Amino acid sequence: MEPPMDAITALGLIAGSLTTLSFAPQVVRAWRTRSTADLSLATLIVFLAGLLLWLAYGVVRGDPAIVAANAVTAVFVGLILSIKTKHG
Secondary structure (H helix, E strand, O other), X not given: OXXXXXXXXXXHHHHHHHXXXXXXXXXXXXXXXXXXXXXXXXXXXXXXXXXXHHHHHHHHHOOHHHHHHHHHHHHHHHHHHHHHHHHO
16 A cells, blocks of 8 residues: 655645646647747747756656656647647
């Protein structure tokens, strides 16, 4: 039987969920309109690099909140970058 989730991990998971979900409307909008003209390519690339570094940090630290939030957000940013490269 696993021990209950501690308050610090719960706090991290809630914070990570909110910051990750805040990016979801942008993904939905880009997907529907196929337009990312208002988004800076350089910003998206730098943001993705930061997310991947945070993901690596979370893996090294063994922190599921950091890993989950940054992995999902990296997928969202990757989708937007994909749309941007295909449709501008």
